[in-house]
Amino acid sequence: MEGPLVIAHRGCHTFAPENTIASFKAALEKGADMVELDVRLTRDNIPVIFHDRKFRDASGRSHITARLTENQLRGVQLKYPGSNSVSSDYLIPTLDEVQDRILPDLALNIELKPDLRRGDKLVVEVLKRIPHRHQSKIIFSSFSKTILRKLWSRNPKLKLGYLFRSNPEQALKWAKRHHCFSVHPNIDVCSESFVGSAQASGLKVIVWTVNDKRTAWRLLNWEVFGIITDNLGLFRRRPRIEGRHKQNALRSRYY
Numbered sequence: 001m002e003g004p005l006v007i008a009h010r011g012c013h014t015f016a017p018e019n020t021i022a023s024f025k026a027a028l029e030k031g032a033d034m035v036e037l038d039v040r041l042t043r044d045n046i047p048v049i050f051h052d053r054k055f056r057d058a059s060g061r062s063h064i065t066a067r068l069t070e071n072q073l074r075g076v077q078l079k080y081p082g083s084n085s086v087s088s089d090y091l092i093p094t095l096d097e098v099q100d101r102i103l104p105d106l107a108l109n110i111e112l113k114p115d116l117r118r119g120d121k122l123v124v125e126v127l128k129r130i131p132h133r134h135q136s137k138i139i140f141s142s143f144s145k146t147i148l149r150k151l152w153s154r155n156p157k158l159k160l161g162y163l164f165r166s167n168p169e170q171a172l173k174w175a176k177r178h179h180c181f182s183v184h185p186n187i188d189v190c191s192e193s194f195v196g197s198a199q200a201s202g203l204k205v206i207v208w209t210v211n212d213k214r215t216a217w218r219l220l221n222w223e224v225f226g227i228i229t230d231n232l233g234l235f236r237r238r239p240r241i242e243g244r245h246k247q248n249a250l251r252s253r254y255y
Helices: 021-030 070-075 093-102 121-126 132-137 145-154 167-175 192-200 212-224 242-253
Strands: 006-008 034-041 047-049 054-057 062-064 107-112 138-142 159-165 182-185 204-207 225-230
Touching: 006 021, 006 047, 021 034, 021 182, 034 121, 047 070, 047 093, 047 121, 062 093, 062 138, 093 167, 107 121, 121 242, 138 145, 138 182, 145 159, 167 182, 167 192, 192 212
Parallel strands: 006 034, 006 225, 034 107, 107 138, 138 159, 159 182, 182 204, 204 225
Antiparallel strands: 034 047, 054 062
């Protein structure tokens, strides 16, 4: 049994701020197969890598992500270690930066987070920034059924992942009916019988968020496809594989 993909939740944010180039680089160094990241639109329709719809800056001022421009968002001083670094690797990155600097070396699970009824625009802006040659290395996931339907309508070949935290049986039926590649249950609603049913339906199972060894081993025995984790230390570090050999190794497990 080869084992599941190890997917770094928002990068490796025990070593760098989450959802930054620095955290994605750290995940690569720690042996992750893939990183999970969150994409939102700024006010000027730039896809940026940021989780929260609302947040407070280092001074305590409240902001709504979708109401800031790209420049405004990148200029906000956030409250986390390294956020005052002069390196751009510690700033809130754009999707363009991630696909230029991370995607060639590390597969991505891109979670789309629509704001202010701009789901259509989010899908358009994300897809036009990902070259077709790289789309096979990406799972596009969302809690939003509307977003997943819009993605499929624009490109039926995309790998789509349905995120959910309740009603696993209904989620499985929906994912199968709507051409999903994978189902992404919260660990609290994932059971061995669910994994078996999903696999029998031709769907991959990617579980979030798993941070303890006992749960990770249970999922390993269930032969899930991927485990999203904040704790890459749960997994034996995989040796760095460079160039063509790395691509062939990933292809055998994922493509």
